[in-house]
Amino acid sequence: MKHTIIVIIAFWLAWxxxxxQNQYETEIPNIRKVxxxxxxxxxxxxxxxxxxxxxxxxxxxxxxLQDERARGLKPVTGxxxxxxxxxxxxxxxxxxxxxxxxxxxxxxNYTLFLPPDVEVSVDFANPFSGELVEIRGIKNxxxxxxxxxxxxxxxxxxxxxxxxxxxxxxxSFSALSQEAPSSIISISGxxxxxxxxxxxxxxxxxxxxxxxxxGFEIEKENAQKNKDPRAGDLSQxxxxxxxxxxxxxxxxxxxxxxxxxxNIYFRNK
Amino acid sequence: xxxxxINTMKCNNTQINALLTAYLDKALTPxxxxxxxxxxxxxxxxxxxxxxxxNIQQQIEQTPLIEPPxxxxxxxxxxLEKQSKPKKRSITITVDxxxxxxxxxxxxxxxxxxTALLIQPNTETSRSSLASLENQVSQMRQVLxxxxxxxxxxxxxxxxxxxxxxxxxxxxxxxxxxxxxLNHDPSVNVRLAAANALQEFAIHKEVRxxxxxxxxxxxxxxxxxxxxxxxxxxxxxxxxPTLQQFxxxxxxxxxxxxxxxxxxxxxx
Numbered sequence: 101m102k103h104t105i106i107v108i109i110a111f112w113l114a115w116x117x118x119x120x121q122n123q124y125e126t127e128i129p130n131i132r133k134v135x136x137x138x139x140x141x142x143x144x145x146x147x148x149x150x151x152x153x154x155x156x157x158x159x160x161x162x163x164x165l166q167d168e169r170a171r172g173l174k175p176v177t178g179x180x181x182x183x184x185x186x187x188x189x190x191x192x193x194x195x196x197x198x199x200x201x202x203x204x205x206x207x208x209n210y211t212l213f214l215p216p217d218v219e220v221s222v223d224f225a226n227p228f229s230g231e232l233v234e235i236r237g238i239k240n241x242x243x244x245x246x247x248x249x250x251x252x253x254x255x256x257x258x259x260x261x262x263x264x265x266x267x268x269x270x271x272s273f274s275a276l277s278q279e280a281p282s283s284i285i286s287i288s289g290x291x292x293x294x295x296x297x298x299x300x301x302x303x304x305x306x307x308x309x310x311x312x313x314x315g316f317e318i319e320k321e322n323a324q325k326n327k328d329p330r331a332g333d334l335s336q337x338x339x340x341x342x343x344x345x346x347x348x349x350x351x352x353x354x355x356x357x358x359x360x361x362x363n364i365y366f367r368n369k
Numbered sequence: 370x371x372x373x374x375i376n377t378m379k380c381n382n383t384q385i386n387a388l389l390t391a392y393l394d395k396a397l398t399p400x401x402x403x404x405x406x407x408x409x410x411x412x413x414x415x416x417x418x419x420x421x422x423x424n425i426q427q428q429i430e431q432t433p434l435i436e437p438p439x440x441x442x443x444x445x446x447x448x449l450e451k452q453s454k455p456k457k458r459s460i461t462i463t464v465d466x467x468x469x470x471x472x473x474x475x476x477x478x479x480x481x482x483x484t485a486l487l488i489q490p491n492t493e494t495s496r497s498s499l500a501s502l503e504n505q506v507s508q509m510r511q512v513l514x515x516x517x518x519x520x521x522x523x524x525x526x527x528x529x530x531x532x533x534x535x536x537x538x539x540x541x542x543x544x545x546x547x548x549x550x551l552n553h554d555p556s557v558n559v560r561l562a563a564a565n566a567l568q569e570f571a572i573h574k575e576v577r578x579x580x581x582x583x584x585x586x587x588x589x590x591x592x593x594x595x596x597x598x599x600x601x602x603x604x605x606x607x608x609x610p611t612l613q614q615f616x617x618x619x620x621x622x623x624x625x626x627x628x629x630x631x632x633x634x635x636x637x
Contacts (some may be wrong), residue, residue, distance in 0.1 A: 283558035
């Protein structure tokens with residue numbers, strides 16, 4: 101019996117060290133917004149407890165060669181790293197900025213645990229950024245910009261402002277915030293968004309060459325005022341690209357899903 | 370979670386709350402106005418309340434005044450006489466608090482007050498006051514929009530663009546703010562919303578020219594395509610050189626190139 105326990109503890113310790121992630125945790129009260137930029141790898145954002153900021157990474161930070169002469173001085177240029185993970189976490193007023201080095205090698209995996217009701221803004225619009233931004237359970241305004249990185253999300257409420265050039269945007273809302281409009285745009289990636297069946301919104305779905313699918317009944321708006329006198333009573337079938345706009349569940353906040361060549365899947369769940 | 374609840378459910382800033390009606394009536398000192406606007410900027414609960422107060426004011430304005438029947442006064446007096454006659458004979462003084470009668474009295478009083486009001490102002494002034502109220506609402510939207518558009522949250526800026534769309538008879542200021550947003554907002558999503566909002570103002574030639582100029586500056590393919598489609602619909606010829614440039618430029622997104630070429634066949 102004793103032996104088994106010792107063996108189990110030994111295995112557990114080995115497993116822990118094997119997994120050992122580099123961690124950084126700090127407590128900052130009254131933060132309204134978190135700005136994230138230049139993360140050298142993929143990014144997962146999850147809920148932490150109130151006021152707690154935790155960063156986990158599977159990547160060993162590279163130690164820069166110490167300059168004996170610089171002892172006691174702070175670096176003015178180069179990377180500022182106060183987390184020990186190659187990232188800088190800086191508070192200014194009610195904002196926190198988490199940023200990485202300007203030269204990136206995007207092969208790490210980073211998990212940020214943020215207080216559940218902060219606004220989050222992620223800027224991955226940099227060719228060296230990681231290939232994925234995933235957000236789980238943050239119930240406030242979210243902004244994500246990527247070039248080729250995918251955007252995934254679950255259990256969020258928005259309002260969301262997502263933009264990707266060639267990444268896929270995919271995930272589900274737990275509810276749609278009626279506070280402000282939400283907008284999701286991908287140029288050549290697909291958009292696949294699920295919302296609760298009782299979501300009310302004023303939706304605008306548009307794709308230039310992609311197809312649009314919807315699980316919601318979209319109540320079409322009354323025929324728009326025709327600006328072309330020749331059209332008379334004829335209803336306009338296409339305006340700008342393939343466009344469908346109307347209300348779901350009686351209408352509410354404005355929700356925009358737009359793509360150029362990617363398909364749009366608008367699901368109810 | 371808790372702060373969000375407070376935001377959406379109720380704002381406990383009673384001081385601001387008390388000032389909202391006065392704010393609508395423009396009865397505040399400049400300092401108070403700035404304070405209220407600063408708060409409205411951050412508090413959707415109060416913004417919502419402000420809208421509700423405005424709605425109620427509008428509803429009151431719009432409710433037609435009811436004219437009382439002509440013989441109302443006569444009948445009221447008759448009823449009073451009937452009521453008072455037997456009382457004079459009785460020794461005990463009892464006041465009859467029948468609800469129906471009190472209600473009738475109140476209704477008749479209100480009707481009387483309404484007729485008095487009807488005699489004084491003619492309908493024209495009330496119509497003009499409604500118009501001025503509408504004007505005020507538009508002005509308020511404009512103020513809110515101008516404040517929100519400077520916000521660092523892109524969804525707030527989207528909201529600002531939405532306000533701009535709702536303003537009846539927008540001023541050149543509104544159009545300028547929208548054009549500024551279209552050309553310089555850091556978020557493509559907000560720029561795109563601004564482009565769509567500006568389509569409504571495209572009857573003005575300056576707006577069309579500005580949209581054509583903006584196309585040169587835009588780097589996002591989505592915005593480029595939306596602007597090209599819009600300008601083709603508006604038959605804006607000044608965009609032709611930009612389109613030609615797009616169709617020759619190697620760096621242009623394939624879909625944009627196709628769109629530009631199609632647009633050129635329509636415009637030329």
